[in-house]
Every structure is written in structure tokens, then in C-alpha cells.
Amino acid sequence: EIVLTQSPGTLSLSPGERATLSCRASQHITGRYLAWYQQKPGQAPRLLISGASNRATGIPDRFSGSGSGTDFSLTISGLEPEDCAVYYCQQYVDSPGVSFGGGTKVEIK
Amino acid sequence: EVRLVQSGAVVKKPGDSLRISCKTYGYSFTNYWLGWVRQRPGKGLEWMGTIYPDDSDTGYNPSVRGQVTISSDKSINTAYLQWSSLRASDTAMYYCARPANKQWLDAFDMWGQGTMVIVSS
Numbered sequence: 001e002i003v004l005t006q007s008p009g010t011l012s013l014s015p016g017e018r019a020t021l022s023c024r025a026s027q028h029i030t031g032r033y034l035a036w037y038q039q040k041p042g043q044a045p046r047l048l049i050s051g052a053s054n055r056a057t058g059i060p061d062r063f064s065g066s067g068s069g070t071d072f073s074l075t076i077s078g079l080e081p082e083d084c085a086v087y088y089c090q091q092y093v094d095s096p097g098v099s100f101g102g103g104t105k106v107e108i109k
Numbered sequence: 110e111v112r113l114v115q116s117g118a119v120v121k122k123p124g125d126s127l128r129i130s131c132k133t134y135g136y137s138f139t140n141y142w143l144g145w146v147r148q149r150p151g152k153g154l155e156w157m158g159t160i161y162p163d164d165s166d167t168g169y170n171p172s173v174r175g176q177v178t179i180s181s182d183k184s185i186n187t188a189y190l191q192w193s194s195l196r197a198s199d200t201a202m203y204y205c206a207r208p209a210n211k212q213w214l215d216a217f218d219m220w221g222q223g224t225m226v227i228v229s230s
Contacts, residue, residue: 033214035216035217037154037217039154044204044220044221044222044223045146045154045204045206045217045220046220047209047216047217047218050209050215050216050218051216056209056218057218088153088154090154090216090217092214092215092216093214094214095214096168096169096170096171097156097158097159097168097169097170097214098144098156098214098215099156100153100154100155100156101153102153103153103154
């Protein structure tokens with residue numbers, strides 16, 4: 001079973017700054033089968049990135065994903081107030097099924 | 110338009126049985142896997158299991174296997190998550206979610222609005 005560890009736990013930044021969120025896997029993720037989600041309070045998660053770097057439909061280009069193997073990152077370039085949320089990574093390569101990281105909370109100062 | 114519409118919030122007592130639903134619209138229900146994800150209060154996301162409605166093939170997270178049952182009714186494009194005996198630790202928001210592609214392991218691009226289940230005596 002692949003365990004995903006996200007860091008930092010909380011990120012506090014000002015509008016316009018760049019946020020870099022990390023997701024580290026306990027085993028190599030083949031095929032870059034790694035996704036990122038945004039979840040705002042009281043809402044369901046929203047898919048941002050799949051295949052480590054492919055933005056989902058309608059996602060602004062300030063969100064970008066990168067990485068391979070065991071180290072992946074989500075970058076938000078030019079933070080906006082509406083980016084305040086918890087962000088989760090997810091792997092979808094390994095049995096018995098998909099798994100999620102513990103999340104990174106992004107706060108806007 | 111693809112939509113996943115879940116049943117409403119419920120309050121139950123320990124030991125009660127429960128079935129919650131996820132009715133789907135706007136796509137071929139039998140051609141996509143459909144998963145369930147749990148989120149306990151203030152906690153992260155946990156995949157529970159996934160079903161392929163065409164033949165009811167189902168995979169479970171070992172952490173919940175035997176505690177819940179995932180099923181579907183393809184005549185009404187609806188998936189279900191069921192408990193025979195609820196515990197306080199089942200208190201959570203439950204989401205149904207559809208994988209982006211027709212694969213059992215995939216990113217989830219469509220989500221229901223969630224069903225809050227509270228188990229309390």
C-alpha cells in the first residue's frame with residue numbers, strides 16, 4: 001500500500017505569492033498516476049490536476065503540478081483569496097485501491 | 110450535464126442499519142466505476158470502495174471490508190453504501206465520486222454533494 005505524506009500541514013501566504021505544496025509517496029508511483037484536489041469548507045473536493053501535471057477542465061492556469069517517482073508538487077502561482085482551501089494529493093496506481101494524502105491547508109493572510 | 114445527487118443527512122443510533130444513495134445523471138451509468146469516499150469531522154479523505162455497476166464487481170479498502178456494502182441498481186442509475194450495524198465511529202460525511210476515465214483506479218472528476226451521517230445515542 002502506498003502512503004502519501006503531504007507537507008507542510010499549513011501554509012500561510014499573502015495574495016499574489018507563490019504556494020508550493022509537497023506530496024511524497026512511500027513507493028514509486030508508476031505512470032505519474034497522481035492527482036490533486038481542492039476542498040473548500042462545506043464543499044466536496046474538486047479535481048485540479050491528474051496525471052501529475054494535467055489540469056482538469058476549467059482549472060485556472062495558476063495551478064500547476066509536477067513531479068514523478070516519489071516526489072510530487074502542486075504550485076499555485078499568484079495566490080488569490082478564493083484559493084483558501086485544503087489541498088489533497090491522491091495516488092491511483094496501487095492496489096488495493098486509491099489513497100489520499102493527509103492534506104495541506106492554505107491560508108491567505 | 111453529469112451530476113451525482115446524494116440522499117440527505119441522517120441521524121442514527123448505534124446498532125441501526127442504514128443505506129445511503131447516489132443517483133447519477135448525464136452519463137452511461139454502467140460504463141464507469143463509481144466510488145465512495147469517507148471524511149470524518151475535521152479529517153482527510155479516505156477511499157472506501159468502488160463498484161462497476163454493469164456487473165457489480167466491487168473493490169473495498171481493507172479498512173472497511175466487512176463493515177459496509179456497496180451496491181448498485183442499474184435500472185435507476187443509483188449506487189448505494191450500506192451498513193448493517195452503525196457505530197459512533199461511522200459519523201462522517203460520505204461522498205460518491207466518479208472516476209474521470211473508465212478505469213477502476215483513477216482520479217475522481219465528478220463528486221456528489223455529500224451525505225452527512227451522524228451516529229449518536
